[in-house]
Amino acid sequence: MPPRRNEKYKLPVPLPEGKILDDTEGKQWVLGKMIGSGGFGLVYLAFPTNKPDRDARHVIKVEYQENGPLFSELKFYQRVAKKDCIKRWIEHKQLDYLGVPLFYGSGLTEFKGRRYRFMVMERLGIDLQKISDQNGPFKKSTVLQLGIRMLDVLEYIHENEYVHGDIKAANLLLGYKNPDQVYLADYGLSYRYCPNGNHKQYQENPRKSHNGTLEFTSLDAHRGVALSRRSDLEILGYCMLQWLCGKLPWERNLDDPVAVQTAKTNLLDELPESVLKWASSGSGCCELAQYLVCAHNLAYDEQPDYQMLKEILNPSGISFGPLEFCSSRSINAHTPNNQKVDLQKVATKQVNQMQNRLKEKKAHHERSAESCAMWRKMQNKNLIGSPDNEVAQESTRKRQKYCPSQEFLNEAINATQNSSCTQCLNPSYEPYQDFISPHKFHKSRPPSWDLDSSTTAMDATELESSAGFWLNISQFTLSEETKAEVYFYGFIIFFLLVLVCLALYFL
Numbered sequence: 419m420p421p422r423r424n425e426k427y428k429l430p431v432p433l434p435e436g437k438i439l440d441d442t443e444g445k446q447w448v449l450g451k452m453i454g455s456g457g458f459g460l461v462y463l464a465f466p467t468n469k470p471d472r473d474a475r476h477v478i479k480v481e482y483q484e485n486g487p488l489f490s491e492l493k494f495y496q497r498v499a500k501k502d503c504i505k506r507w508i509e510h511k512q513l514d515y516l517g518v519p520l521f522y523g524s525g526l527t528e529f530k531g532r533r534y535r536f537m538v539m540e541r542l543g544i545d546l547q548k549i550s551d552q553n554g555p556f557k558k559s560t561v562l563q564l565g566i567r568m569l570d571v572l573e574y575i576h577e578n579e580y581v582h583g584d585i586k587a588a589n590l591l592l593g594y595k596n597p598d599q600v601y602l603a604d605y606g607l608s609y610r611y612c613p614n615g616n617h618k619q620y621q622e623n624p625r626k627s628h629n630g631t632l633e634f635t636s637l638d639a640h641r642g643v644a645l646s647r648r649s650d651l652e653i654l655g656y657c658m659l660q661w662l663c664g665k666l667p668w669e670r671n672l673d674d675p676v677a678v679q680t681a682k683t684n685l686l687d688e689l690p691e692s693v694l695k696w697a698s699s700g701s702g703c704c705e706l707a708q709y710l711v712c713a714h715n716l717a718y719d720e721q722p723d724y725q726m727l728k729e730i731l732n733p734s735g736i737s738f739g740p741l742e743f744c745s746s747r748s749i750n751a752h753t754p755n756n757q758k759v760d761l762q763k764v765a766t767k768q769v770n771q772m773q774n775r776l777k778e779k780k781a782h783h784e785r786s787a788e789s790c791a792m793w794r795k796m797q798n799k800n801l802i803g804s805p806d807n808e809v810a811q812e813s814t815r816k817r818q819k820y821c822p823s824q825e826f827l828n829e830a831i832n833a834t835q836n837s838s839c840t841q842c843l844n845p846s847y848e849p850y851q852d853f854i855s856p857h858k859f860h861k862s863r864p865p866s867w868d869l870d871s872s873t874t875a876m877d878a879t880e881l882e883s884s885a886g887f888w889l890n891i892s893q894f895t896l897s898e899e900t901k902a903e904v905y906f907y908g909f910i911i912f913f914l915l916v917l918v919c920l921a922l923y924f925l
Contacts (some may be wrong), residue, residue: 429458430482433529438467439478439536441523447538450474458485464538475594476522477541483526483533487606492537494605495521498578499539507574517571517601542591542601546661549743550587555664556743562705562731563738564590564600565658569731571602572650573724579615581645583607585653586634587661598740609645617719618644628675633666637686638718640679647722651713656682658706663697686714705731 437449450463459481463474481488499521508516520540527534546564550556556564568585575582584607593599607630611618623642630639634656636649660666668681685692690707697703708730716722732738 439527441525478536478538480534480536483535491605494608541594543594546587546590553743556661560742561658561662565731566728567600569724569728576647579610579612580608581611581650583645611646620718648716655710
C-alpha cells in the first residue's frame with residue numbers, strides 16, 4: 419500500500435555494506451558502498467550474487483517504507499522503465515539510445531526493526547550540476563543537444579501517461595560507460611497526468627501552489643495546477659536558458675515564490691524579445707526563444723509536437739557529435755558592455771528582418787487583391803454591356819459552378835505560402851502563431867477567389883492572367899458535356915457580336 423502523505427519523511431539509518439537483499443522476483447543483490455544520499459533516501463552500489471563483478475553496473479536506492487518519494491518513483495519504473503519497453507521504443511523511433519535509466523527490480527527488507535523499501539536500477543555517471551559548477555555555462559551546441567535528448571525522453575514518458583515534473587541539471591546524469599549519453603533520473607516527483615487515457619482537468623489549488631524546484635517549476639505548478647506535458651516542456655526551457663546564460667532572471671528572488679512566478683510570467687509574455695535580450699551577451703539564442711513560444715502556446719491537455727520542437731532546436735538537422743561542456747566564453751555579467759550591445763543588435767536585426775518579410779508579404783497580398791478586384795470589375799462591366807445579358811449570366815453561372823472548391827484553393831495557397839518554422843520571430847508575426855496552432859492556420863490566409871465576393875484576394879503567382887487562370891481551371895474541372903455547352907454559348911456570343919459590328923458598319 420502507498421505511504422501516508424502526511425507522514426514526515428526521514429533519512430534512513432544506513433544499511434551495512436555486504437547486506438544481501440531479495441527482490442520481489444527472487445533475485446539477490448549485494449549492497450556495496452554508499453555513494454550518495456539525497457532527499458530522503460540513500461544510494462548504494464549493488465552486485466547481483468550470481469554475477470559478481472568488481473565494477474558495479476547497478477545501484478540500489480533505499481528509503482524507509484513509509485516514505486513517499488521512492489514509492490512514487492518505483493511505480494513509474496515498474497510501469498515505464500522496463501528494459502523490453504525501452505528497447506521497443508528505441509527501435510520504433512529509430513534512436514541510438516533513450517535517456518531513461520533501466521529498472522531491474524525492487525523489494526522490502528528489514529534492519530534494526532525498521533522496514534526499508536529498495537529499488538535496483540542502472541548505474542549512471544556524474545550529474546550536470548557538478549559539471550556546471552566546475553566549468554560554468556555550457557556551449558550553445560551542447561545546450562541544444564541536451565534539449566533534443568530530453569525531448570526524446572519526455573516524449574516517451576508522456577506517451578506512457580507520466581510527466582517528470584523536476585527536470586534540472588542535478589537530475590541529468592551522464593552514462594556510466596558512455597559519457598556522451600545523458601539520462602533523466604529521479605522520478606520521485608513524477609506524476610501520472612493521464613491515467614488510463616483520461617487527462618486530468620485544469621483546476622487551480624492555492625494549497626498546492628509553487629510545488630517542485632522553485633527555480634525551474636512551471637507556471638501551472640505555481641498556480642497549484644496538476645502537472646501536464648506542457649509543464650515539462652516549460653521546465654526544460656528554463657533549464658536550457660540557465661545552462662546557456664549561467665543564470666535566470668528570477669534567481670535573486672528565490673526566497674519569494676510570488677516574485678518568481680511574476681518574473682516567469684513576464685518572460686513568457688514578452689517572447690521572443692525577453693529571451694533574446696537575456697541571452698544576447700552569450701549568443702542571441704533564437705532557437706530557445708522559438709522553443710519557449712511553442713511551449714507557452716500549448717493548451718493544458720494538448721499533445722506537443724515533439725518532432726517540431728526538435729527541429730526548432732536543430733534547424734539544420736546536423737548531428738551535434740559528442741557532448742562538450744567546457745565553455746571558453748564568459749556569460750552575461752562578465753561580457754564587455756560593447757560586446758553586449760553588438761550582439762543585442764544582431765538579435766534585434768534578426769527580428770527586424772522577419773518583420774520586414776511580413777510587411778512585404780502583406781503588401782504583396784494587397785496588390786494581388788487590387789488586381790483581382792480590377793479584373794472582376796472589368797468582367798462585370800463586359801457582362802452588363804453584352805447584347806445578350808441572359809446568355810452572359812448563364813455562362814457566368816456555369817463558370818461559378820465549376821470553380822475550384824475552397825479546399826482546393828487552400829491547398830494551393832498553402833503550398834506557395836508555407837514558411838519555415840526555424841526563423842527568429844517577432845511577437846507581431848502572426849503566421850508564426852498559426853504555425854504553433856495548426857487549427858488556426860487558415861485564418862491568416864486570403865479567402866478563396868469568387869466572382870460573387872466583394873473582398874477577394876489571391877496570390878499573384880496563381881493569377882497571372884484571367885484567361886490563363888480559367889483555361890487551367892477548365893482543364894481540371896470541366897466535363898465533355900460542359901465543354902460542349904461552353905463552346906455553344908461562345909459561338910452564339912461571337913455570332914451576336916459579328917451582327918452588332920455589321921450593323922454599326924452599315925449605319
